[in-house]
Amino acid sequence: MHAVGALETGICKYILISYGHSARSGGGMSQVLSRMAGDDAVFGHFGAAAGYALAARRAMHEYNTGPDTWKHIAVGQRKWANLNPRAVMYDRPMTESDYERSPWIVEPFRLADNCLVTDGGRAFILTTAERARDLPHPVVTIMGLGMHNPAADPVAARHLTGPTGARRAGEQAFHMAGITLEDVDACEIYDCFTYTVEITLQDYGFFGPGEGEEWFRGGTIEPGGRTPVNTSGGLLSEAYQMGLTPLTEGVMQLMGRCGDHQLGPATGNIKPEIILCSDNGGILQTHSCCILRRN
C-alpha cells in the first residue's frame, strides 16, 4: 500500500519490497516472541501462538469451529506443499490422522496448526502496469487493495472471533476491484495458524460463523478443489516469509511460473485470472487485502 502511494506520487518508478529473517537457526523468532510477551511473561504467556489460540478458543465457544475444521486447512495446504519443491514440507505428507496425532503446543492448537519457523528471504518489485508490459513476465496487476487495523491487543480486543480487520479490508478491496467472491479463482491467505485462515475467509464472506467445517470439508482448498487456498503450502507448510509468502505465490500463479503446483489442468483447477491475497499482523491487529489479476 505504501509502495503504491510512492509510485502514485511519481517520485519512484520501481519499488523493491523486501523481507528476510534468520528466524530459525539464528534464533530470531525467539527474540520476536520474548519481545511480544512483555509483562504477560510473568504468567507464562509468550507470543503469537497462544494469542491466536486465545482467539480460537473463544471462537470455539461462540460458534462451531475447532480442530475438526482446522485439520482440513492443515492437511489441504500440506498437499500443495507436496507439489512444491521449494516448500520445507515438500517431502512430508500429512493425513488427517497425522494431524490428530500432532502434539498439543498451546491447546487448542496442535503443532500442525502452527506455521513454520524458517530462515530465508523474499522480495518483489512493483511498478506501473504500463512499464510492466515491456518487462519479461506476464503482467499481474493489483486490482483491489484494502486495509483495516483493529489495533487492540487480546486484553482489550472485541474482534478476536470476528469480524477482524479482514471484514473491512476485504470490502474495500472488492469495491476497488469491482468484483465479487465468485470471481476469485484462488486465495493466498496469511496463515500464521490454521484458525487465521478460517477467520479470514469467514470475514471475507466465503462462509458464515460456524460454517467453516462444512465449507472446508471434502478437499475444497486442495489441488482440484473448488477454491484452492495457499497453493505453495503457505506459512504452515512452505515457509514463513511473512505476508510475502501468500503475495508472491499469488503473483507466481498468475504469471504461470509454479511448476508442479501450477493451478491448471495438471492440478484439476482452472488456470487462474484473479487471486485474493491477505496479510495480518499482531494478534489479528492489522490486516491487508490485495486482489491480483492476470492482464
Added chain:
Amino acid sequence: MTLKDKYAIVGIGYTPQGTVSDRTTLDFHLEACADAIADVGLKREDIDGLVCYRYFPPAPGEGDVTPYLVAQHLGLEPAYLAQDAN
C-alpha cells in the same frame, strides 16, 4: 481516478529457505532483493524505492536491520525508503 489495475508486480526474489544456518537476516534481505532485480531484468540503478516488510527483531548477535542498511548494501539511494509494506 481509480488505481485499479494501474500497478503491477513484475518480479519475485527468492532465497534458500528452511534451515539455513550460515546466513543473517541482512543477508536474506540482500539475496532476495538481488534475485528480484535479476528476475525482472532491471539494473540496480532502476530501483528508486525500497520498503522493508513488517519488522521483526533479528537474531541475537545481529545488528538491527533497517531499510537504510539494506539500501546501503544494495548500493541504492532510493527516493522512497520505508519499513512496512502492509
Added chain:
Amino acid sequence: MYSKPLPTTGLDTKPFWDGCREHTIRIQRCKACGHLRRPPASVCPRCLSRETEWVEMSGRGTVYSYVVYHVAYDPSFKEDLPYVVALVTLEEGPRILTNIVECDPAAVHCDMAVEAIWKDMTDTVSLPLFRPVS
C-alpha cells in the same frame, strides 16, 4: 531464588503492580467518561481525556478465553506444564491476562465464574491468579 520473569513495572504499569503487592487489582478509570481501561496508558481510548484515577476491582469475573500450555517457551515454566493462561473479564468490565489455578485444565471453560487469589512471588511482587468460584 525466583527464576520466572518478573514484571517490568514501567511508569504506566507501576500502579497496577503496586496494587498487586497489596493484593488488590487496580484498573485505570477515566475521570471524564468513566471508561475502565486496560492495558494502562495515559490517555483514555474512548474520549482521549488524560484525567485518570486508579480504582479497585472486586476480584470476581468470568473466563473470556483460555489456552493450555503444553510447551514451555521459557524453561522456568516447565515444571508447571500443562498450565492455563486465560483472559478473565472482570465483573466491572475490563479484561486481565492471568493464570487459572486450583482447577484441572480440562475442566476450565469459557464464561466460567472465577475469583482472584494472590501468589507472592518475591518480597515485592504478587501475582493475581484466578480459581473457580467454589
